[in-house]
Amino acid sequence: xxxxxxxxxxxxxxxxxxxxxxxxxxxxxxxxxxxxxxxxxxxxxxxxxxxxxxxxxxxxxxxxxxxxxxxxxxxxxxxxxxxxxxxxxxxxxxxxxxxxxxxxxxxxxxxxxxxxxxxxxxxxxxxxxxxxxxxxxxxxxxxxxxxxxxxxxx
Amino acid sequence: xxxxxxxxxxxxxxxxxxxxxxxxxxxxxxxxxxxxxxxxxxxxxxxxxxxxxxxxxxxxxxxxxxxxxxxx
Numbered sequence: 545x546x547x548x549x550x551x552x553x554x555x556x557x558x559x560x561x562x563x564x565x566x567x568x569x570x571x572x573x574x575x576x577x578x579x580x581x582x583x584x585x586x587x588x589x590x591x592x593x594x595x596x597x598x599x600x601x602x603x604x605x606x607x608x609x610x611x612x613x614x615x616x617x618x619x620x621x622x623x624x625x626x627x628x629x630x631x632x633x634x635x636x637x638x639x640x641x642x643x644x645x646x647x648x649x650x651x652x653x654x655x656x657x658x659x660x661x662x663x664x665x666x667x668x669x670x671x672x673x674x675x676x677x678x679x680x681x682x683x684x685x686x687x688x689x690x691x692x693x694x695x696x697x698x
Numbered sequence: 699x700x701x702x703x704x705x706x707x708x709x710x711x712x713x714x715x716x717x718x719x720x721x722x723x724x725x726x727x728x729x730x731x732x733x734x735x736x737x738x739x740x741x742x743x744x745x746x747x748x749x750x751x752x753x754x755x756x757x758x759x760x761x762x763x764x765x766x767x768x769x770x
């Protein structure tokens with residue numbers, strides 16, 4: 545198989561489950577070489593599968609790179625949206641995804657971020673499936689039908 | 699999507715960057731949206747929401763109007 549050939553549905557499912565399960569279990573989003581090694585597949589196969597998953601908006605690849613930027617809601621790189629739960633630290637690419645980490649994990653936790661304007665620390669807490677402590681207000685700059693035009697900016 | 703201390707901080711952020719003000723929601727609405735969007739993401743049989751499902755989720759949270767229109 546070459547990178548230009550479409551990945552099978554089975555491989556797409558296998559890669560998806562591996563990436564998201566690893567992210568959930570460890571707080572770290574695996575990258576193509578690790579995914580290939582873990583699944584015993586060639587890296588070009590994995591890269592092709594990730595491209596397809598990204599095209600299907602299952603995850604987001606970094607610009608000009610085959611690396612995963614976010615297996616959203618799990619961000620692969622540290623961000624200003626820090627999620628602490630189950631003794632681990634996760635990151636979201638935005639406040640929606642930070643909340644999404646706790647929603648996906650079904651876990652209690654704390655989100656630590658800062659005001660986008662003045663950088664004052666802000667904190668949200670989730671317990672028992674409810675938002676138990678909240679501060680501030682969320683702003684969406686991009687209208688809903690343009691969210692995926694440039695998901696990084698959104 | 700960023701979190702701000704208050705509406706006036708959103709205004710200042712937009713003015714400073716010459717960005718048109720978008721829409722705001724409460725953290726509770728954000729939590730509802732996150733739950734609806736991501737709750738099933740780790741499940742083996744996860745699939746993306748259909749357009750209709752996504753619209754219904756936004757509407758249920760009170761996110762209606764042109765800004766939240768997914769159809770363009």
